[in-house]
Amino acid sequence: MNWRFENTGLRSGVFNMEYDEALARALIDGSGSPTIRVYGWKPHAISIGWNQSMDEIDLHKTTAAGIDVVRRPTGGRAIFHANELTYSVVLKAHGKNILQIYEDISRALIAGLTELGAPVAIEKSQPHFPSLYRAASAVACFSSTGRYEIKSDGKKLVGSAQRRYAAGGGDEVVLQHGSILMGPEHQQMVDFLHRSSEEQHDALRRELDDKTTDLSAVLHRQVHFHETAEAILHGFRTSWSISPELVNMKDEGQQVTL
Numbered sequence: 001m002n003w004r005f006e007n008t009g010l011r012s013g014v015f016n017m018e019y020d021e022a023l024a025r026a027l028i029d030g031s032g033s034p035t036i037r038v039y040g041w042k043p044h045a046i047s048i049g050w051n052q053s054m055d056e057i058d059l060h061k062t063t064a065a066g067i068d069v070v071r072r073p074t075g076g077r078a079i080f081h082a083n084e085l086t087y088s089v090v091l092k093a094h095g096k097n098i099l100q101i102y103e104d105i106s107r108a109l110i111a112g113l114t115e116l117g118a119p120v121a122i123e124k125s126q127p128h129f130p131s132l133y134r135a136a137s138a139v140a141c142f143s144s145t146g147r148y149e150i151k152s153d154g155k156k157l158v159g160s161a162q163r164r165y166a167a168g169g170g171d172e173v174v175l176q177h178g179s180i181l182m183g184p185e186h187q188q189m190v191d192f193l194h195r196s197s198e199e200q201h202d203a204l205r206r207e208l209d210d211k212t213t214d215l216s217a218v219l220h221r222q223v224h225f226h227e228t229a230e231a232i233l234h235g236f237r238t239s240w241s242i243s244p245e246l247v248n249m250k251d252e253g254q255q256v257t258l
Contacts, residue, residue: 112235
């Protein structure tokens with residue numbers, strides 16, 4: 001099947017999550033194609049993992065600030081989506097396990113980020129997730145790093161999550177998506193959490209500052225959505241030797257159908 005590369009521009013949280021899942025469903029029923037998508041968030045949004053409690057988010061504050069709150073179809077923890085490029089990849093697993101797909105996608109992202117000039121590497125350690133999720137900082141995705149996530153100078157730059165759907169013939173369809181941070185705005189996640197204590201609030205802020213970075217900090221300049229999108233397209237083209245059909249839907253008011 002021919003690949004597609006879709007740039008859907010800045011969209012609402014509900015649109016972004018429903019569209020990612022619709023791409024997966026279309027590949028399952030045979031009406032869709034394997035797809036790489038890049039997008040942003042307007043208004044800014046918080047997404048929480050499929051099994052995460054909404055009670056961890058202060059919805060009064062998000063409403064007052066005009067922040068979308070949406071549940072992802074994938075797992076993981078809460079992310080504040082602002083100055084970032086989000087990618088998603090929908091493909092058939094063809095027998096590859098979770099970590100093999102993570103590694104394949106990470107290598108394509110590495111190729112794209114390297115094209116931008118970012119010094120990046122794949123994180124290959126495997127943390128003990130039950131211990132991490134018991135920690136006070138566990139509510140925020142970017143406070144921890146899993147295997148095959150991407151770092152620069154030892155700090156997390158890209159956070160990703162994956163879900164698998166049963167497909168015909170014993171195969172599986174994979175949806176993986178993640179945030180490529182272009183600026184430090186993700187750290188505002190702390191401002192929209194219910195505070196169990198001021199000390200834990202301050203500890204999480206320090207942890208995000210110590211453990212995460214963004215493209216503007218790494219490249220020492222402002223980084224734009226369009227150039228990051230072009231670099232990610234380049235990364236998948238060269239790493240996977242594909243020539244995807246290009247679909248640009250940047251106008252927020254444009255109707256988008258599969």
